[in-house]
Amino acid sequence: MTILSEAIIEREARILEEIKLVEGSNLWAIVMRRMKKSQMGMIGFYIVVSLMVMAIVAFIILQYDALFGLNNPTNDPYDILNYYVEIWVPGTDKYIRLIAHPSYIIPGDQTLAPNANYPFGTDTRGFDILSRTFFGSSLSLILGIVGQMTTSVLGMIIGAVSGYFGGFFDDVVQRLNEVITAMPGFILFIFVVSIFRDIASSIPGGLYMIVIVIFALIGWGGTSLIVRAKILSLKQTEFIEAERALGAKDARIIFKHIIPNSLSPVIVITTLGIANTIIQIAALAFFGLGDATAVTWGDDLAYHRDNLLTYWWMPTWPALMIFITILGFNLMGDALLDALDPKQAAG
Amino acid sequence: MIKISLRSYALRRILYLFPTLLGISIISFALIAASPGDPIQIRLGLWIGEQPEYEEVYNQVGFDIGVLDENGEPVSMFVRYFRWLGLVKDQYGVRSGILQGNLGNSWFYTMSGNIGKPISDIIVGRLWYTLFLTTPAFVISTILATIIGVIQATRQYSLWDKGVTLASLIGFSMPVFWLAKLVMLTAFYLFNFTGATTGDAFTEPFLINPRFYLFLILPTVTLVLTGLVFLSRLTRSQLLDILRQDYITTARAKGLTERRVIYKHAFRNAMLPIITVVGLALPGLLGGSVMVEGVFGWPGLGSVFLTSALQRDQPMMMATNFVFGGMFLGFRLLVDLSYAIVDPRIRY
Numbered sequence: 280m281t282i283l284s285e286a287i288i289e290r291e292a293r294i295l296e297e298i299k300l301v302e303g304s305n306l307w308a309i310v311m312r313r314m315k316k317s318q319m320g321m322i323g324f325y326i327v328v329s330l331m332v333m334a335i336v337a338f339i340i341l342q343y344d345a346l347f348g349l350n351n352p353t354n355d356p357y358d359i360l361n362y363y364v365e366i367w368v369p370g371t372d373k374y375i376r377l378i379a380h381p382s383y384i385i386p387g388d389q390t391l392a393p394n395a396n397y398p399f400g401t402d403t404r405g406f407d408i409l410s411r412t413f414f415g416s417s418l419s420l421i422l423g424i425v426g427q428m429t430t431s432v433l434g435m436i437i438g439a440v441s442g443y444f445g446g447f448f449d450d451v452v453q454r455l456n457e458v459i460t461a462m463p464g465f466i467l468f469i470f471v472v473s474i475f476r477d478i479a480s481s482i483p484g485g486l487y488m489i490v491i492v493i494f495a496l497i498g499w500g501g502t503s504l505i506v507r508a509k510i511l512s513l514k515q516t517e518f519i520e521a522e523r524a525l526g527a528k529d530a531r532i533i534f535k536h537i538i539p540n541s542l543s544p545v546i547v548i549t550t551l552g553i554a555n556t557i558i559q560i561a562a563l564a565f566f567g568l569g570d571a572t573a574v575t576w577g578d579d580l581a582y583h584r585d586n587l588l589t590y591w592w593m594p595t596w597p598a599l600m601i602f603i604t605i606l607g608f609n610l611m612g613d614a615l616l617d618a619l620d621p622k623q624a625a626g
Numbered sequence: 627m628i629k630i631s632l633r634s635y636a637l638r639r640i641l642y643l644f645p646t647l648l649g650i651s652i653i654s655f656a657l658i659a660a661s662p663g664d665p666i667q668i669r670l671g672l673w674i675g676e677q678p679e680y681e682e683v684y685n686q687v688g689f690d691i692g693v694l695d696e697n698g699e700p701v702s703m704f705v706r707y708f709r710w711l712g713l714v715k716d717q718y719g720v721r722s723g724i725l726q727g728n729l730g731n732s733w734f735y736t737m738s739g740n741i742g743k744p745i746s747d748i749i750v751g752r753l754w755y756t757l758f759l760t761t762p763a764f765v766i767s768t769i770l771a772t773i774i775g776v777i778q779a780t781r782q783y784s785l786w787d788k789g790v791t792l793a794s795l796i797g798f799s800m801p802v803f804w805l806a807k808l809v810m811l812t813a814f815y816l817f818n819f820t821g822a823t824t825g826d827a828f829t830e831p832f833l834i835n836p837r838f839y840l841f842l843i844l845p846t847v848t849l850v851l852t853g854l855v856f857l858s859r860l861t862r863s864q865l866l867d868i869l870r871q872d873y874i875t876t877a878r879a880k881g882l883t884e885r886r887v888i889y890k891h892a893f894r895n896a897m898l899p900i901i902t903v904v905g906l907a908l909p910g911l912l913g914g915s916v917m918v919e920g921v922f923g924w925p926g927l928g929s930v931f932l933t934s935a936l937q938r939d940q941p942m943m944m945a946t947n948f949v950f951g952g953m954f955l956g957f958r959l960l961v962d963l964s965y966a967i968v969d970p971r972i973r974y
Binding site for chain 2: 454457458459461462463464465466467469470471473474475477478554558561562565566567568580584587588594598601602605606609610
């Protein structure tokens with residue numbers, strides 16, 4: 280009798296342990312575990328993470344002096360800008376020069392091929408290309424990520440509202456969507472940016488803000504269609520009925536239940552869309568509608584687009600960085616698509 | 627379900643094009659109307675205007691482009707739109723709009739000093755170059771992608787499959803304009819020929835001009851490559867999905883040869899998703915053709931569009947939007963109609 284009950288207790292303890300294991304692993308832990316199986320997906324994930332770390336570090340370094348009021352300690356009128364990023368050697372008054380400021384023209388060092396001083400070379404304007412590539416990462420990635428996030432959020436809200444309420448609003452949104460998707464995206468993008476870019480002249484460096492807004496206003500269609508389709512099927516399910524019976528408001532149902540349940544396709548679209556956004560904004564700069572004063576890979580590539588045969592190092596580094604970024608996001612997006620795919624879960 | 631013939635389906639779809647085109651024109655026009663900047667000054671920037679008679683010239687130009695009436699008062703946006711459509715008489719008392727086949731005059735492409743070229747002439751002249759570039763590229767890349775996808779799916783995880791997957795992944799992550807530059811670079815080192823177009827390639831009649839075909843090669847190669855990396859990935863995954871189905875196992879169990887299983891049973895069914903994918907690739911191909919034309923200096927509709935966007939040539943932008951939208955809708959219609967030809971089960 281005692282032996283039997285011990286065996287039962289042992290078995291139940293094991294079951295409890297298993298339940299605990301499953302409980303602790305929410306959707307994202309499961310997705311992460313599945314993603315780890317895909318080698319390419321993990322490569323993409325590491326690329327994306329290291330690029331983000333690089334972008335954040337670059338942003339902090341570039342803002343550091345301005346944040347702490349260190350950029351002009353002696354009030355030297357000729358020293359408005361920082362020339363070099365330096366490290367102070369503790370205990371002395373010496374500084375170790377690390378890298379040139381991305382918009383500092385190094386006197387006399389124009390058009391140098393990669394060498395010991397400048398590992399990526401310098402360009403025709405006298406900028407250190409390593410510095411341009413490093414510090415360009417923050418704006419380039421922010422543009423891609425913020426642009427795509429805005430698009431996805433806008434598409435999600437419009438899709439959720441139009442799917443949930445239906446009726447006149449839904450009809451208007453669907454017709455509008457049909458007309459917008461009847462234009463090839465890149466052509467519409469260039470068209471709208473070219474006629475609205477004058478607004479940017481009143482805001483310093485504001486061109487890319489307008490570009491992002493325009494990108495979101497053009498691109499919400501795909502996401503909204505997916506969310507809308509998901510909602511039309513979710514609306515009939517019992518748990519939404521139950522929630523409504525409990526007296527929940529529409530906003531609560533949409534934001535608490537419907538959007539989280541339709542999140543997984545949106546996440547895949549967003550990851551793959553970031554790559555596409557970076558390409559589109561770089562293409563915009565490449566064809567002359569970028570902001571020449573901004574430090575981004577796309578604008579550097581655009582400035583040096585005709586130097587490929589003569590000074591190969593000038594366009595190659597920014598192009599390589601764009602390529603690696605897009606590769607990383609694509610690999611990660613593909614792996615996410617597999618990991619979130621319910622068909623895959625059964626097999 | 628109501629059964630209607632393919633012909634009436636096609637007719638209905640063609641009729642449906644018109645409201646969509648109208649929507650495109652309304653949105654383009656509304657965006658242009660809402661955009662900042664004085665259109666007369668944009669036009670005047672390309673005008674030889676002397677300082678003393680500036681106001682006179684300003685009013686005259688405003689009248690010519692239909693922004694101001696003869697008293698120098700601004701014309702309402704709605705009137706301008708209906709004039710553009712050809713429903714309302716324009717400033718010269720003639721109905722000449724899109725319904726009459728007149729797209730207006732360009733602001734940037736001028737004939738002698740100050741008269742803008744008719745846009746219809748420019749577009750008809752350039753449209754052929756774009757069609758000669760995109761159509762063969764589209765057909766070649768679809769056929770090649772199908773072949774490569776089939777080979778990859780049937781030899782899954784072989785060295786060939788892995789190699790092509792890696793190559794298409796690399797190609798997929800390459801911006802089109804940079805791919806075009808790399809194609810140029812490669813051709814320069816191999817053949818000492820960059821493919822950047824020169825004037826002698828476009829002497830009329832260009833159809834019997836060998837230089838034209840020489841300069842056609844590299845842009846077509848670039849467009850084929852961009853289409854290929856997108857399409858072959860999807861063809862492979864679609865075919866792999868189908869090869870996992872039960873009826874394929876049944877066909878194999880019946881003792882059919884592998885070749886027969888793939889071409890008779892799997893491929894027929896994979897055609898439908900492939901056509902869908904081709905339809906999805908269309909906007910990318912048209913956008914890509916704009917980029918490729920921009921890089922190679924190919925004087926098609928894409929370069930006209932890019933130039934007009936940079937120079938803010940508003941009537942030209944309206945017209946190119948309209949034509950690109952129409953081209954895209956036309957291609958998509960063809961894709962949809964080919965469903966019915968490929969799949970006998972589909973009844974509209």
